[in-house]
Amino acid sequence: MGQNLVFDGIGDSEITEKVVSLLKEKGYTVSFAESCTGGAAAARLVSIPDASYVLSASLVTYANEAKIRYLGVLPETIDAYGVVSEEVAREMAEGVAKTNSAEIGVSVSGIAGPSGATEKKPVGMVCFGFCVLGKTYTYTKYFGALGRNNVRSASVDFIYEKLCELLCELK
Numbered sequence: 001m002g003q004n005l006v007f008d009g010i011g012d013s014e015i016t017e018k019v020v021s022l023l024k025e026k027g028y029t030v031s032f033a034e035s036c037t038g039g040a041a042a043a044r045l046v047s048i049p050d051a052s053y054v055l056s057a058s059l060v061t062y063a064n065e066a067k068i069r070y071l072g073v074l075p076e077t078i079d080a081y082g083v084v085s086e087e088v089a090r091e092m093a094e095g096v097a098k099t100n101s102a103e104i105g106v107s108v109s110g111i112a113g114p115s116g117a118t119e120k121k122p123v124g125m126v127c128f129g130f131c132v133l134g135k136t137y138t139y140t141k142y143f144g145a146l147g148r149n150n151v152r153s154a155s156v157d158f159i160y161e162k163l164c165e166l167l168c169e170l171k
Helices: 012-026 040-046 064-071 075-081 086-099 148-169
Strands: 030-034 055-060 104-110 125-132 135-142
Touching: 012 040, 012 148, 030 040, 030 086, 040 055, 040 148, 055 064, 055 086, 064 075, 064 086, 075 086, 086 104, 086 125, 086 135, 104 148, 125 148, 135 148
Parallel strands: 030 055, 030 104
Antiparallel strands: 104 125, 125 135
8 A cells, every 4th residue: 555645634535625625726737747647646636526627638648759849948957857757847837738738737757666676766766847827846865765656656656746835826
């Protein structure tokens, strides 16, 4: 079972319901660009009633070529920083928001394991991008070698915690 991160005592379904409610209340749509999570963030959202009001689109862009083609990530950014980087996460989030005319674009790219790690980028390193009304925030989390699916689950938990936090900060 995935690591259960908690935001102010709220569990997985409750925080997702809160995100859907906040998006609906504000009249915003969200689009996801997922790599290591393989669509799990969007799947969690669509498990909530009223998701159809707030989900614009979700793209699983696992390959670098897909990130370039569908999200507008620059090959130079990938070459300079690597696909698992805040710079790529930024371009993914901005690209998915722009491509889908969504107020919010969310991206995730990471090393879930068990392979793919380097000395500078260990298993469990995941980068996130949140483009909210044209302003982009990036984060890197080190979940550790929890196992592939636990890293993926922890990543989705983080996405909803951060989305809830960012939406609550908007006036």
